[in-house]
Amino acid sequence: MKALYKSGAHPGFELVDRPEPVPGLGEVKVRVMTTGICGTDLHIESWDSWAQGIIETPLIPGHEFYGEVVGLGDGVHDVRVGDRVSGEGHIVCGICRNCRAGRRQMCIRTVSVGVQRDGAFAEYVVIPETNVWVHHAGITPELGAIFDPFGNAVHTTLSFPLVGEDVLITGAGPIGLMAIAVARHAGARNIAITDVSQPRLDLARAVGADLAIDVSRMRIDEAQRQLGMREGFDIGLEMSGHPSALPEMIDNMNHGGRIAMLGLPSQDITIDWGKVVTHMLTLKGIYGREMFETWYAMSAMLQSNANLHAAVSSVVTDQLPAAEWQKGFDIARNGVSGKVVLDWTGFSGH
Known part of the structure; x- marks a missing residue:
């Protein structure tokens, strides 16, 4: 599969071929259609002091995405092949005090998709079923790609x-x-x-x-x-x-x-x-999203308010093919645009 890849401790990414990920126990494989470029991704691409202190390479970055479920690992119960989904990018341990008390967004052992494990700047990404958000009808690939920052x-x-x-x-x-x-x-x-x-x-x-x-x-x-x-x-x-x-x-x-x-x-x-x-x-x-009260709230608000749906969708100002990722990063870094979305459907795997 094609993927943006940071091969070592240096600035920049490379668009290269990487092996497709395989879903393990309780995991879901998603064919990525669109991804949003986040400030975190800009830090990782430029390899600034923050990135150097938290990232271990090699890595496929990216955590804002929309796509279609194409594979299920053993033990997946509710998500189905064909579902259109986004993903909560914070993977939690489930057993620390906060997780057990239902405050999963405060997990002390959080692992972030595209930061501490391979992410969604690729044709395929694998995440736990517990992190999958299945969209209702009416969510476009562009809007689905920005559910994380929304x-x-x-x-x-x-x-x-x-x-x-x-x-x-x-x-x-x-x-x-x-x-x-x-x-x-x-x-x-x-x-x-x-x-x-x-x-x-x-x-x-x-x-x-x-x-x-x-x-x-x-x-x-x-x-x-x-x-x-x-x-x-x-x-x-x-x-x-x-x-x-x-x-x-x-x-x-x-x-x-x-x-x-x-x-x-x-x-x-x-x-x-x-x-x-x-x-x-x-x-x-505030850090991230409440898991998963925020996801329910934003999905319900978009369903109930057409004006909100239009307003949030309008924040996406630039859409580019993933092959033009460098241009997309330059636009996101210039500080004058809204959200930049990359389209991954132009590769042969799609």
């Missing part, structure tokens, strides 16, 4: 009640854009989002933001005045990881405000902890 957006956005609340999102990347649509679906009042990329701010307006703020030109307190807000934001969703984003968010929160943090900081952040205490703010870290 889950990040849903998990983050629904961390706190949103009905009637004023929401500030920092970072208009693909997950921030999807968070706008989720917050609107959940009943938020005002939704503001920040970035410095004009194309992404334009996308944010199209998805449904009440105000898209170019923070190189406008401060968030001025945005509050434009929205007619008399106090601070009730809910903050920090999606960027930029060192200035969280401090400015804290400065613009209402007393008792709640902040969900998904963005991974690129450097140390100085926080006014006195304000966190005296304003009684709540900060909550």
